Amino acid sequence: MHRLSVLLGIAFMLTGGAAQAAPQILGLVASAQPTELHCRDGVCSARFTSFCLQQGRDAPMLGTAYQPVDGGALQLVLTDGEGRATSVPAGDVAIRSVHNYTIVEIAVPEDRVRALGGVKAALAVAPRATLVPVEAANDPAPHSAAEIARASGSYRAVGETHVDRGGATAEVAGVLMTMINALHARETGDALRDAARDGALAHAILADRPVAASQRETLRERVNLCGTLANNAWYRDGMSACLESYHDSYVSTLTGRYWDAVGTGF
16 A cells, blocks of 8 residues: 555544644745656655745644645656657646645656656646645635635745745755655665665765755765664654655745745735
8 A cells, every 4th residue: 555545544543534624825846847756556756845825824734635726837747758758737636745834745646647658757846836725525714715815826925035945945955855755766665774775865866966065064964864863763764754854944944934024024
């Protein structure tokens, strides 16, 4: 069974299926290049950086379903067997929160990718992409149309300035997310972790990305630490789980800057 499905089931059991108010609307951070989707168990997926656009609402629980406010914000980039790339609207993707408000997983059925002639698939995120929770039938406090318009409009524009274009902090978060996705593609179930192999992959990604010297050294140290912790079973889900904790701290810093800007009237 897909690991995300198991986690979603656990989250539902822990809450007893109780009705809760809709959580925060999220900003989905755009990337300069499409993010490769990794296919496993009939699903092609990747993780993406997100941030909270609404400080006044609760953070999403594990497995909260989201959908884009603008259906055109996500494009599926398909590469065929001859290396030709085409782009189509992503359509009916499954979006779930996996790390509070800082990370979402986006999945596309593998059979759809293959039906469209794709040997490989990636997902492109448009600037100012915004995600709204899928409304539950018994939601006691759903988002109003005005609330969605404000969060995806003027608030999202502020978020673009302070999060998407958040300077060195945003660059580091982006590098960490690239590492996380690359490692997730190799981490399967209870398979034996190879910290040396995974560390080498993370360092190779770091070497290929333009990052300030001071940030590069910090990232190098954190990759090494995560390798040590994963090798000593501190992170049983692999090295990527450790890197996600660092990613979350950077995104939280960026989100705090956004909240400050919104609180002072932009």
